[in-house]
Each structure stands twice: as C-alpha cells, then as structure tokens.
C-alpha cells in the first residue's frame with residue numbers, strides 16, 4: 001500500500017491504495033465518484049473515460065499513481081455548482097441516453113473535443129466518439145446533442 005495524491009474536480013485527495021490500482025477503482029470506491037463506469041476493463045469500450053489535463057483518458061487500466069500531479073476531471077466535475085454544462089443540458093434535451101451506462105464516457109469525450117474545437121465537423125465528431133460503445137444505440141441522439149451545442153440551439 002502507498003499514499004497517493006490525486007487532484008480531482010479541483011480538489012486534492014490523498015488516498016491509500018496499492019499504487020497499481022487502476023484510477024477508476026480509486027475514483028469510484030475511494031472518492032465515491034461513480035459517474036465513470038467499469039465496462040470492459042480492457043480500454044475497449046469508453047465507459048470509464050475522464051479528462052486528464054483536458055485530454056480524454058481511459059481510467060480502467062492505468063494505475064492511479066500515474067495520474068499524480070495531473071488535473072483529473074470526472075463527469076461530476078463538468079457542471080458548475082447546480083449549473084450543468086451546455087453539453088450535459090443538450091444530452092438531456094435530446095434524450096441522449098437510454099440505460100446511461102456509456103453516457104459519462106461519451107460526455108467526457110465530447111467535452112474534450114469541444115474544448116479543443118468548438119465547431120468540429122461530422123468526421124471529427126465521429127472520430128472523437130468512435131471508441132465509445134453504446135449497447136442501447138443512443139449514438140444518433142448523442143450526435144444531435146453535440147450538434148445542438150455547436151449550433152447553440154436553445
């Protein structure tokens with residue numbers, strides 16, 4: 001066991017764990033941030049995605065200790081207080097989730113994309129989301145939600 005320090009959603013946490021523990025387990029089991037999900041556990045589905053220094057990153061395999069010193073943002077950190085991000089709001093407006101298991105990962109992926117490029121084209125959007133699986137088939141509604149934000153549909 002070791003003590004590691006993680007900065008998550010603007011707060012610094014010290015946790016005790018095996019340093020090889022995947023980040024996702026620390027987020028969910030020790031920090032009670034359960035938005036990111038364990039899907040495949042093999043970096044194949046996207047359900048566990050978080051932002052690391054603003055970049056999309058999968059958290060189910062890489063050790064939590066690798067993320068010391070980085071700014072980690074989970075889906076819980078995308079809202080500002082009670083105000084959802086524009087993308088979160090658009091997902092609601094478009095009903096862009098069914099069971100919701102993939103939704104945090106998709107929101108994180110789309111957030112990372114829009115923070116770099118506020119007007120991505122269709123190819124760029126599909127490229128950013130292509131590694132995110134959704135067994136419920138919500139992708140078309142996710143694309144509509146992203147389009148809503150790009151075109152600032154009220």
Ligand code: FES
Pocket residue numbers: 037038039040041042043044045046047048049058059060061
């Ligand atoms: S749980 Fe991490 S990519 Fe599937």
Ligand code: FES
Pocket residue numbers: 097098099100101102103133134135136137138
């Ligand atoms: S909404 Fe169910 S897996 Fe995507």
